[in-house]
Amino acid sequence: MKDALPAAAAIELIHAFSLxxxxxPAMDNDDLRRGQPTLHIHAGQAMAILAGDVMMSLAFEFISEATLEASQRVALAAELARATTAMIAGQVYDTLGGFEPGADTRERLELIHQHKTAALIRAACRMGAICGQASAGQLQAITLxxxxxxxxxQIVDDLLDITQSAEHIGKATGxxxxxxxxxxPRLYGEGGSRKEIERLRKAAHESLAKFGQAAGPLGDLCDRMAIRTK
Amino acid sequence: MKDALPAAAAIELIHAFSLxxxxxPAMDNDDLRRGQPTLHIHAGQAMAILAGDVMMSLAFEFISEATLEASQRVALAAELARATTAMIAGQVYDTLGGFEPGADTRERLELIHQHKTAALIRAACRMGAICGQASAGQLQAITLxxxxxxxxxQIVDDLLDITQSAEHIGKATGxxxxxxxxxxPRLYGEGGSRKEIERLRKAAHESLAKFGQAAGPLGDLCDRMAIRTK
Structure with a gap:
């Protein structure tokens, strides 16, 4: 599906922008990413801010110039823009808090996870489906x-932060x-987290049922995400 | 033209993002903007970075959800994305340099101006024309x-920086x-700059000739921009 390449590149650009x-320094203040110095360490803060900015604008350039129907390009831009807004909101929750004082911690955690991580993975799945001109039912299944x-x-990511060394996963841990x-893990413990990972892994497989063999790679991807150690 | 409102809001969001x-602090390090503390002074750097980010993603959300033809929304998103990329490139030139050592200073200055300021004003004009379903000839004229x-x-802005007080224009000067x-002004002096402003003001009016009376407000806007003192 050659036409899906600009959409895939756009998703990767938005992911890189957010990292x-x-x-x-004003945010998570990380020096190490994938075993390499982070961009602001390597090229300075001004360049890191501007590089992140241009990754976002290029993502929307790629999508709007893709060789797809105008209606598909609009749908892709809407998906990606909403997911990007959600991710930024997730970072606001995660970095700056801003919850109501009495807000339930489980609800807060869900809010952070859904915005910070799940929104872009959800959008990536939906954008692939839009490129492939999926039916409404297929789009619903892939969204789930x-x-x-x-x-x-994100739960796996949180577990790795407490169970793996920085050398192994290539970024600061703990x-x-x-x-x-x-x-x-802080809210549900290591055991509770592993249980939830297994429940979600199974639910992901069930959501793929209607696609049969064709969704094999997505099932495998999900399994690999569940057991990754870095 | 009610349908043009999301596009207008998107342009204003991109402008605010860039400011x-x-x-x-890592960029122009300004504490004052329009007579008020800048956002990072008021709300901290993390919030200023995230607020700028979300302004950009919201701009593309607004455009992709506008009640316009899909082809218009795609054209608007493409215009705005390209202008945003150009503005960021302009800021890279302006803040970080990065020109070839032997590059001509006049060419450098033109490069900075075209990217940093003219790109968004050009896009704003073209996006209005796209909302109004302008002909190719009309689009060409409004682009000019x-x-x-x-x-x-931008030349007026540079002049104000050396001729006006910070109290008057509401941001740091000099x-x-x-x-x-x-x-x-540094390259052509105050007199040379005023001459160029007048030349560009006349050229702008000539570009509007084919629209007749209908373009009266655009002619007035250009005149006001030429003589503004803040």
Whole structure:
């Protein structure tokens, strides 16, 4: 599906934008990413801010210039823009708080996870479906797959932060704990987290049922996300 | 033209995004904007970075959800994305340099002006024309108007930086001079700059000729931009 390439590139650009800006000293202040110095360490803060900015604008350039129907390009831009807004809101919740004082911690955690991680994975799944001119039913099924794997991804990420070394996963670990961040393991323990990962993994597989063999790679991807160690 | 409102809001969001990020300590490090504390002074750097980010994603959300033809929405998104990329490139040139050592200073100055300021004014003009379903000839004329007024706007801005007080224009002045920035007055003097403003003002009016009376407000806007003192 050659026509889906600009959409895939756009998603990767939005992902990279969020990592580069989240790593900034004023935000998560991370020096290490994938075993390499983060961009603001490598090229300075001004360049990291501007590079993140241009990744976002280029993402929308790629989509609007793709060789797809105008209606598809509009749908893709809407999906990606909403997911990007959601991710930024998730970072606001995660970095700056801003919840009501009495807000339930489980609800807060869900809010952070859904916005910060699941929104882009959900959008990536839906954007692929839009490129493939999926039916309404197919789009609904793939949306569910994206939402469940998106949540699962973040719980696995939170677990790795407390169970793996920085050398192994290529970025600082134990930071959530130190910062007193609201994470799944902190709220439900390691065992509870692993149970929830398994529940979501199964739900993701069920959402793929209607696609039969064709969705094999998506099932495999979900399984690999569940057991990854970095 | 009710349908043009989301496009107008999107342009204003991109403008605000660029101001908020350009004001950051790692960039132009400005404390004052329109007589008020800049956003990072008021709400902290993390919030200023995230607010700028979300302004950009919201701009593309607004456009993709507008009640216009899909082909118009795609054209609007493409215009705005390209202009945003150009503005960010302009900020890279302006803040970080990165020109070839032997590059001609006049060419450098033109490059900065065209990217940093003229690109968004040009896009704003073209996006209005797209909302109004302008013909190819009309679009060409309004593009020329946007390019000439855009360049004129920046030369006026550079002049104000050296001729007006911070109290009067509501932001720090004399900063270009101190930073040794490449500006029109520095290269061509105050007199040369005023001559160029007048040349561009006339060119902008000529570009509007084919619209007759209907373009009266655009002619007035250009005149006001030429003589503004803040």
């Amino acid at each position: 580069v800006h989240d790593d900034l 797959y994206g939402e469940t794997t998106g949540l699962m991804f 930071k959530d704990e130190t910062a007193g961040k609201l994470t799944y | 908020v990020h350009d004001d950051l 108007y946007g390019e000439t007024t855009g360049l004129m706007f 900063k270009d001079e101190t930073a040794g920035k490449l500006t029109y």
